[in-house]
Amino acid sequence: MGGRGVDVLDPAAAEDQNGFVVTRAFAAEHGVRTLSDLAPLTPQLAFGGPPECPDRPFCLLGLERVYGMRFREVLGMPTRAATLEGLLSGQVDVGMLETTDARLAVAPVVLLADDGALQPREQVVPMLRAAAGDRWGQRLRAALDRTSARLTTRDLVELNRAVELDGRTPAQAAASWWDTQ
Numbered sequence: 001m002g003g004r005g006v007d008v009l010d011p012a013a014a015e016d017q018n019g020f021v022v023t024r025a026f027a028a029e030h031g032v033r034t035l036s037d038l039a040p041l042t043p044q045l046a047f048g049g050p051p052e053c054p055d056r057p058f059c060l061l062g063l064e065r066v067y068g069m070r071f072r073e074v075l076g077m078p079t080r081a082a083t084l085e086g087l088l089s090g091q092v093d094v095g096m097l098e099t100t101d102a103r104l105a106v107a108p109v110v111l112l113a114d115d116g117a118l119q120p121r122e123q124v125v126p127m128l129r130a131a132a133g134d135r136w137g138q139r140l141r142a143a144l145d146r147t148s149a150r151l152t153t154r155d156l157v158e159l160n161r162a163v164e165l166d167g168r169t170p171a172q173a174a175a176s177w178w179d180t181q
Contacts, residue, residue, distance in 0.1 A: 011123040012148040019099040049096030051076035102160035
């Protein structure tokens with residue numbers, strides 16, 4: 001029970017966190033797969049992310065504290081789409097996207113592993129109005145818990161792609177995902 005008339009159900013394995021990406025070509029050229037791999041290169045690199053990133057403990061402040069990263073240049077990007085465009089055009093070398101961003105399914109980028117555990121666990125956790133839980137009972141809770149048990153971060157990327165890039169409704173994307181489970 002979560003209080004305030006809301007029940008907190010079982011968390012999914014799926015997580016939605018800050019993620020840091022480079023192009024596939026950059027990753028291959030420099031042998032970069034983790035944030036630790038990237039760290040020694042950052043004095044020569046430009047970073048692109050949301051305007052608030054320089055002041056956030058899980059963005060640039062955290063990259064500096066955990067990995068010792070100091071970028072040559074930091075550019076505030078107005079949107080995640082602009083961050084990706086900047087990355088693909090060469091305006092920036094490293095970009096911040098969420099780990100569930102739809103563009104990760106289609107763009108030629110590599111999401112770098114956070115091997116220093118900068119990002120806290122940010123699992124997707126379903127919440128249910130207690131009144132709905134009382135009305136629909138354990139069957140509803142069990143169905144939501146079964147869904148959480150199957151939902152991965154990669155699934156969220158694909159669900160977001162289906163809605164944001166392919167034009168499906170959230171209901172259509174969810175039904176298609178469930179049918180494959």
